[in-house]
Amino acid sequence: MKATHLALLLFFTALAACTEKSADTADLILINGRVYTLDWPQAAPDGSLHHSAPHDQHGWHPDAEAIVLAGESIRFVGSSQDALEFRKPESRIVDLAGATVLPGLVDSHTHVFELGEQIDRVSLVGADTEQAAVDRIAERAKTVAKGEWIIGLGWDEGAWADNYPDKVLLSTAVPDHPVLMRGLHGFADWVNQAALDATGINADTPVPVGGEMQIGEDGTPNGLFINRAVEIVRAAMPARTEADMRRQLLLGLHKMAEDGYVAVHDAGLPAAEMQILQQLEDEDALPIRVYAMLSLRDEELVRQWLDKGPDRDNNSMLVTRAVKAYYDGALGSRGARLLDDYSDLPGHRGISGAGYGFNEALTAEAMRAGFQIAIHAIGDAGNREAMDILERVINTAPETRRLRHRIEHAQVLHRDDLPRIAELGLIASMEPPHAMEDKDWAEQRLGAERIRGAYAWRSLRLSNAALTFNSDNPGSDHSIFYGLHSAITRQDKALQPEGGWYAHEALNAEETVRAYTDWSAYASFREDVSGKIAPGRWADLTVMDIDPFVLADDSPEDLLKGRILMTIVAGRIVYEREGGTF
Secondary structure: OHHHHHHHHHHHHHHHHHHHHHHHOOOEEEEOOEEOOOOOOOOOOOOOOOOOOOEEOOEEOOOEOEEEEEOOEEEEEEOHHHHHHHOOOOOEEEEOOOOEEEEOEEEEEEOHHHHHHHHHOEEOOOOOOHHHHHHHHHHHHOOOOOOOOEEEEEEOOOOOOOOOOOHHHHHHHOOOOOEEEEEOOOOEEEEOHHHHHHHOOOOOOOOOOOEEEEEOOOOOEEEEEEEOOHHHHHHHOOOOOHHHHHHHHHHHHHHHHHOOEEEEEEEEEOHHHHHHHHHHHHOOOOOOEEEEEEEOOOHHHHHHHHHHOOOOOOOOOEEEEEEEEEOEOOOOOOOOOOOOOEOOEOOOOOOEHHHHOOOHHHHHHHHHOOOEEEEEEOOHHHHHHHHHHHHHHHHHOHHHHHHOOEEEEOOEOOHHHOOHHHHOOOEEEEOHHHHHHHHHHHHHHHHHHHHHHEOOHHHHHHOOOEEEEOOOEOOOOOOHHHHHHHHHHOOOOOOOOOOOOOHHHOOOHHHHHHHOOHHHHHHOOOOOOOOOOOOOOEOOEEEEOOOHHHHHHHOHHHHHHOOEEEEEEOOEEEEEOOOOOO
16 A cells, blocks of 8 residues: 555656646747737727826837747746746747737638639739730740640729720630639639630520629620629639649648738638648648638538537637628629619619528528628628628527627628627628728729728727728738738828828727737637737747837838748747848
């Protein structure tokens, strides 16, 4: 008996020693930084700072200068001198030399497979004329075998909506390759004659409800497919291989890591993409965290998940507990559903609901099964109807209210509907870059009065709505510096318009940073472990070479000059700028 007691004593002594050693571990120590922990009460809805925020008569100042990371968690936050007390022979010490550290950035509405595909394909972003876009495709055609598909992504279907291209110029310049050119926001596709021939698409091809296949004067498709009609071409194309998808996903994820993001919420994943994500998680090959939203359009996939329920382990690199649904189209292509006619197209109000392939019954089933629902809604009618749908389920199944359902974009709201997002416990998931990219034509679509309910970030804050900010990439540039600048100044990259576009809807630096960190953590049920820098929380951090808090007050135009220096996920450095940064 005494021998047994002695053995137990030795075991627990050894266990205690191991635990103490583990607690003393310091894998990475960051010193001499400008650390903003966000571990103070957030600003009021009108933007007024809490008295405990690190802000005084001289402006913002960091509330720490050093962080100690142990394993996947933060061990210590404070002064550099105190942080160095945790140093061990195996510890790596990084002198940040005044660089700024924020809680890890989260892009809460992305399409990372498409981002990777854009990197892998011909980028049409920034091509502002039909000729410029065609020239890029023609240049690629010189490098690929005859008959091989060429795919381009990123021409702006919103900006071009009054003068859409057709197949003529593209077919002349590139006659020997089928070409698909996807619109920036995914609501228009442009093809050449070779693509129509390869897919067998003709004037008799059925068009999905809520889509438009434009027909030329000769009675044949003119090469342009709008809103849900984009599915015609995409369904007829040769399928991407698993190797293509895997390569493109990793391209997208590593690009997000390079640009400072520790996590993405991928909005609308079908079965094939979910399979690739699961494989990478099983291989421990995901560089950043992925919060997956299943595509409601993939009914078989959604029903498989309904049978087993949402993920409960929030610590995994891949977490699936949300379902993404499309309720209406885009404003630029005039697919967004409006309560009244488009100001620049009398008699037209857009498309929505069942007319856009939305499955209300399946949405309700997913809610009752415990899934967070994220509904894409752009127009004021689209947003109202989407909220009505969520409210009906919440009223009949009150437990579903706690699931933090989301309105993706919440782009145009009737003033009467602004308070409803908070009243229903919803989250407005919005893109500051969209406002700056749409401003040149949005008021033409909506008119002078209705535009006041569009991109209304401050109005939503004043109604006590929860917000999260994101890019909807690859539809918009996901640079955090562009996002911060857009939200804080309401100006585009050319610093226009002077004074900001409807500047009263701008947010301050703290609110905007929180919308990409703290509030995005809340949107994925991770507010207790992420979004702030504090001992015991995840070691997810973003290091940059500018201080966005100071610049927002002193020289906001310089926000656009920022660079990411380091991205840390679960204590691992997943990106570090080459050439020495500290």
